[in-house]
Amino acid sequence: MSARKQARNPGGRPRDSRVDDAIASAVRELLTEVGYTRLTMAEVAARAGVGKAAIYRRHATKQEMIFEVLLPDQFLAVAPDCGSLRADLAAVLAEIADTMASPPQGTVPGLLADVHADPALRDRFNEKYLGVQRRTLTEILDRATARGELTTRPDPATLNALLVGPVFAWLFLLTESPDGLPALTSALLDATLALTGPV
Numbered sequence: 169m170s171a172r173k174q175a176r177n178p179g180g181r182p183r184d185s186r187v188d189d190a191i192a193s194a195v196r197e198l199l200t201e202v203g204y205t206r207l208t209m210a211e212v213a214a215r216a217g218v219g220k221a222a223i224y225r226r227h228a229t230k231q232e233m234i235f236e237v238l239l240p241d242q243f244l245a246v247a248p249d250c251g252s253l254r255a256d257l258a259a260v261l262a263e264i265a266d267t268m269a270s271p272p273q274g275t276v277p278g279l280l281a282d283v284h285a286d287p288a289l290r291d292r293f294n295e296k297y298l299g300v301q302r303r304t305l306t307e308i309l310d311r312a313t314a315r316g317e318l319t320t321r322p323d324p325a326t327l328n329a330l331l332v333g334p335v336f337a338w339l340f341l342l343t344e345s346p347d348g349l350p351a352l353t354s355a356l357l358d359a360t361l362a363l364t365g366p367v
Contacts, residue, residue, distance in 0.1 A: 190216035195237045204278035231282040247304045253312035261353050265335050269346040322364040330360045
């Protein structure tokens, strides 16, 4: 059980991972079948075979529940160390792109709209998603600078925007196929490395 899950159950009995798994499975199935907007906590409880109280002990809102299911605890848990700045960034970008491309159509834009309307959920999103990305990029950039691949270390937030923005645009603004992501990310890495100025 993760430290996060233990922390949300202080002093109580251990959470049943089978219930967690059933809820996560139900969320994924219903997102595919009915979509983000129409999914309800009651439908998730019925599909998972649990009471609504079991869901509310874990998630205060539908949006929180979907966010937790779609972004598992292991997201960028370890900064990749593949031997070069380009390879490290490629590994990070592949994981980020996968989190955006995997959910059913309409899920990510709908969730992001709700995240920005809820200050508490926005804070969790910033910490667990954006914050993790920037900490990972900082570690990768520091390592590349120490290896002599960079003359100066770029700002991690700027690099984050350069990498993630085009992937978001590709999937949700231009509505292109996820099959085109490998070619996009390869070109994106070339352009980003040219801008960040590796030696």
